[in-house]
Every structure is written in C-alpha cells, then in structure tokens.
Amino acid sequence: MNDKTISFILKENLLNLELKDEASKTDLQSIICDVLNVDRAYLYLYGDKVLIDIQVEEIEKKIFRYTQGEPLAYILGYKHFWKQKIFVNQHTLIPRADTETLIEAVLNDYPNKNEALDILDLGTGSGAIAIALAAEYPNSNVIAVDFSKEALKQSEINANQNNVDNIKFIESDWYENLAKYKFDIIVSNPPYIDIEDSEINDEVKKYEPHSALFANDGGLADIELIISKAQNFLKNSNGKLYIEHGYTQSEVIYKLFANAGFLDIRVIKDLNGRDRVSIARK
Ligand SMILES: C[S@@+](CC[C@H](N)C(=O)[O-])C[C@H]1O[C@@H](n2cnc3c(N)ncnc32)[C@H](O)[C@@H]1O
Structure with a gap:
C-alpha cells in the first residue's frame, strides 16, 4: 500500500526529474488525468486524494517513458487535432x-460548408x-x-471514432x-524534411x-511529384492544391507550381508567422 497523493506525484516528478517548465507540468498533468480518467480540474480539487497502487504504477511507468523523451501523444495514444481526438501509434x-x-x-476558400466537394x-x-x-x-466525398x-488502418479507426463516414481510404x-x-x-x-536537416530533434527522429x-532532394522529392501530377487529378480551373511544407521551402515551391502551369499561387503562414502552406489554382 502506498500513500502517494496526486499532488505528491506531481511535485515529486517535477522536482526529482527536473521537469520544471510549464509545458512539462501540463504534460504530467495530462498523463495523470489520462490514467485516472478525470479532467484537469479534478487534480486541483482532489490533489489530496491517495491513489491506489496500480494507478501509481501506471502513472510512474508513463512518466518514465516521458522522461526518456517519448512524445506525449504516443504515451497517451492520442492527440487532439482540429475538433477531433486522433489516435496515433508508431506507424x-x-x-x-x-x-x-x-x-x-x-x-477560408470554401466558406459554404454544405458544398459537395470532391477532396x-x-x-x-x-x-x-x-x-x-x-x-x-x-456533403463532400473525401478520398484519403x-x-x-x-x-x-489507424486512419479508418480514427474516422469511425469521430463518427465521420464520408471518407474512402485507398492504399496508393x-x-x-x-x-x-x-x-x-x-x-x-x-x-518534406531534408534527411540532412540538423534542426530536427532526436525524439522526432527516434x-x-x-x-x-x-x-530526398533536400526534402522536396515528394512535393515535386505531387505538384507535377496534380493537374491531371483536378477537375476544372477552380481546382486547388494545398501543400504543407517547411518554412524555408516556399520559394522553390512557388517555382514548382509555376512550372506545372498553376495560377494564383500564394503562401499562408503558420502560428509562428512562418511560411507553412502553399496554395495554387489549376
Ligand atoms: C508528414 S506525414 C502526414 C500525416 C498526416 N496527413 C498529418 O498531416 O498529420 C506524411 C504521410 O505521407 C505518407 N507517404 C509517404 N510517402 C508516400 C507515398 N509515396 N505515397 C503515399 N503516401 C506516402 C506517409 O506514410 C505519412 O503518413
């Protein structure tokens, strides 16, 4: 029998394992919430609650994985994206x-959500x-x-979990x-990452x-192929291609779009103000 409370486990791990910054604290809270199946408010309201042995063991196992650098989403098994909970695994x-x-x-480009688009x-x-x-x-048909x-396999599970039934999944x-x-x-x-890119952190690589x-080709090989063949798969002159890319790649991508005959080429910035998505019209 242990006598560890929620607050004790949080403090012990933040101090002992030098996980002192706010992000680590939030991540540890997420791990505890996940194991106890409670929301964050519970941790503040019931910080004095003594946990049972298997809860402590499970929390400590997951915190250990976290301290080894494993991304939180793999430890929890999911990540929230847009309005959905998306389950992830090593694949x-x-x-x-x-x-x-x-x-x-x-x-932004298609504000009418009732439109029946082929995506x-x-x-x-x-x-x-x-x-x-x-x-x-x-009302749209999506092919993924x-x-x-x-x-x-995982994306189909995610579609089902999120009650979305207008996607067809194709291996290609x-x-x-x-x-x-x-x-x-x-x-x-x-x-789109260059194999030689030294900025990519070890956890991502691992x-x-x-x-x-x-x-290959400085991270551009797949983008190049996708852009060069896209015209054949877009219906008409309103057809658009949206590509996410690295923040240093937008100029090259502009040229790739232009060479493939695309029009209205523009780039959108991400949350950090860096070029992230390029868009062009057939
Ligand atoms: C950067 S991930 C994007 C995953 C997801 N769309 C997202 O935004 O989180 C790139 C995806 O492209 C897939 N991929 C890589 N090469 C491919 C190819 N030749 N044909 C089809 N898919 C490929 C990978 O398996 C991976 O799932």
Whole structure:
C-alpha cells in the first residue's frame, strides 16, 4: 500500500526529474488525468486524494517513458487535432498544430460548408486532415491515401471514432491508384524534411515514422511529384492544391507550381508567422 497523493506525484516528478517548465507540468498533468480518467480540474480539487497502487504504477511507468523523451501523444495514444481526438501509434505521424493552418486555408476558400466537394488527402497518416475536412464538409466525398497499410488502418479507426463516414481510404503510392478520380481540392502534408536537416530533434527522429518525415532532394522529392501530377487529378480551373511544407521551402515551391502551369499561387503562414502552406489554382 502506498500513500502517494496526486499532488505528491506531481511535485515529486517535477522536482526529482527536473521537469520544471510549464509545458512539462501540463504534460504530467495530462498523463495523470489520462490514467485516472478525470479532467484537469479534478487534480486541483482532489490533489489530496491517495491513489491506489496500480494507478501509481501506471502513472510512474508513463512518466518514465516521458522522461526518456517519448512524445506525449504516443504515451497517451492520442492527440487532439482540429475538433477531433486522433489516435496515433508508431506507424502514424503525430498531427501538428501547424497543420491546422491548412484546414483554415481550405475553410477560408470554401466558406459554404454544405458544398459537395470532391477532396483528396495525399499521405493521410492518422487521417487528421481528411477527418477534419470530412467533418467540416459533411456533403463532400473525401478520398484519403497512404502507402502505409498500418497508417491506413489507424486512419479508418480514427474516422469511425469521430463518427465521420464520408471518407474512402485507398492504399496508393501518391496518385498511382487514383486513375478514375478527379477532385475539386487536393490537400497534402507530405514528407518534406531534408534527411540532412540538423534542426530536427532526436525524439522526432527516434519515435516518429521516417517515411512520414523525410524526403530526398533536400526534402522536396515528394512535393515535386505531387505538384507535377496534380493537374491531371483536378477537375476544372477552380481546382486547388494545398501543400504543407517547411518554412524555408516556399520559394522553390512557388517555382514548382509555376512550372506545372498553376495560377494564383500564394503562401499562408503558420502560428509562428512562418511560411507553412502553399496554395495554387489549376
Ligand atoms: C508528414 S506525414 C502526414 C500525416 C498526416 N496527413 C498529418 O498531416 O498529420 C506524411 C504521410 O505521407 C505518407 N507517404 C509517404 N510517402 C508516400 C507515398 N509515396 N505515397 C503515399 N503516401 C506516402 C506517409 O506514410 C505519412 O503518413
């Protein structure tokens, strides 16, 4: 029998393990909330509550993983993205807040949520983008593509968990199995990190799927392919392609769009004011 209270576990770990900053504190609270299945307010109201042994063990196991550098989303098994709870595993990239820039850009361009759009999400991973758009445009048909069977399995689970039923999942190497389809909108957050990029932190490299992150040719190989073939899969001159990319890549991407004959090329900044999503019209 232990006598550890919620407050004690929080304090002990923040002090002993040098997890002293606000973000770490919030993450530890998330771990405790998850194990106890309570919300954050509970931790403040019932900080004196003594936990039972299995709760303490589970919390401490997860905190240990956290101190080893494992991302919180993998420890919890999910991440909130847009209005959804997206479950993740080692086969899926953890959805990033910056990717919500892409969702906002589409919503800005297509304000009528009743529209019946044909939307393609290339490299769907956890399904985060496809599910957010399918939920925002319930009359639309979304096709979500990935070449990873495991990622597709997880994205289908996420669609079901979020009660979204207007997505078709297709295993495909980019456009390979899409010959019979045409779209109003193509969106993609493809792998765009240069393998040589020294700014990428070790945890990302260690825990997240490399095939979701890294691309050849300075990180541009997949983007180049997606842009060069997109015209064939866009329905008409209103068809648009939205690409998430690294913040230093927007100039090259502008040229790739222009060379492929795209019009109205523009770039949108992310939450940190950095170039993040490029958009162009057929
Ligand atoms: C950066 S992740 C994006 C995941 C998700 N869309 C998101 O925004 O969180 C890129 C995704 O592209 C997929 N991918 C990489 N190469 C691919 C290819 N040749 N064909 C289809 N999908 C590919 C990866 O498996 C991964 O799920």
